[in-house]
Amino acid sequence: MHDKTIAELALGLRNKEFSSVELTQAFLSRIQRYDGQLNSFITVTQDSALAAAKAADERIARGEAGPLTGVPLGQKDIFCTQGVRTSCGSKMLDRFISPYDATVVERFKQAGTVMLGKLNMDEFAMGSSNETSFYGPVRNPWDTGTVPGGSSGGSAAAVAARLVPGATGTDTGGSIRQPASFCGITGIKPTYGRVSRWGMIAFASSLDQGGPMARTAEDCALMLRTMAGFDPKDSTSVDLPVPDYAACLNGSLEGLRIGLPKEFFGDGLDADIARLIHAAVAEYEKLGATVKEISLPNMHLSVPAYYVVAPAECSSNLARFDGVRYGHRCENPKDLKDLYMRSRGEGFGAEVQRRILIGTYALSAGYYDAYYLKAQKVRRLISEDFKRAFQEVDVILGPTAPSVAFRFGEKTADPVAMYLSDIYTIAVNLAGLPGMSIPVGFSNDLPVGMQIIGDYFAEERLLNVAHRYQQVTDWHRQAPAL
């Protein structure tokens, strides 16, 4: 059962080939058997999962089921879950039991899905390797000596290892796409504003966006249909109708205009990855697409701009964790200042502290214009690059990451080397565009992902482009040996 996609599981449930309780039990026993090796879960919610599965079976029996009723899923531990620890991968929130559900969690509950547990992640979503989690690193199921990517590494590893058929992720600067690439799965970061951020612990509010991670584009479409939609509780949520993403997967690609940005294929890209991306592009030509080289001239400014904007917003968002109302509180504080200093010093790990310091500096009097304001101007230039490109092409293809999964410790001593893992993904967040990663082959036995970028609210197009490729290839069907 664990090898089936979400679409196949949903069909099996509807046809009563198996019950949601049986399915949930099967995944729970896989988690118990294999997650010791991977560490992809922070919390497994066995009892509530079985209760939700039982309720789903009853709903199916009454003929009141929705398309995903009874399907088990995992939630990244950044989404608040009522009555369940929501740690965000941090000691700061190790004992935080959320009093409410995030909108995304609430929507999945209403759809009758079953939450298997909360997935491991980089602390407060800051990282590209899952090595910053307070709960220890997640291991990549393709080679447990390598990282799964980050920050949604627990979600990616669990989906790849078939411990869950699908999971949520969040993407502030590549955090859905880069781990999807490293673990050989499919993930989509929707347009900023498409999925509610309410109850999703804030890192950089102008960039954060939740999205689905699964094995196929079809499964991502099914999950996104449930996740997306207007939410009055999120001030940046966009009030646009949600298309039936699964209905447009089979559209023809005849005449599709593909752009390949020359900046994505320059120095720093692994030669094997470049070869696999070109091979995937050739498949699209067979499907009727035309290809042209384009330029995104300000791409080289995306990582520097992101590392001003994201830390600036994080320094403001994380100010709430002061040991008074939220989060870890130190023992026996002498006075208020001591309480703040020690609670934050003990509760936050090194990478989070680094970002808070950078952000506070960038926003401080006298530096604001030089850093924050300038980064915002660069952000506009990057958006305009894409705007120009989308006048000529329908989608942009390129690598998701410059390398395959790297080894533990390889980049921890050099934060800038770590930040460069997101060199191809970050510009998409700065512009607020939708982006996707799909598996297109292997290099040294490790999965390689291709990125598909579209114009605002072109999620249907991206999913269609990904699905057509998955109909003629089987990279997304490969499974790691556990």
Ligand SMILES: NC(=O)C[C@H](N)C(=O)O
């Ligand atoms: N949250 C993300 O999208 C991950 C990104 N690598 C960062 O550390 O900021």
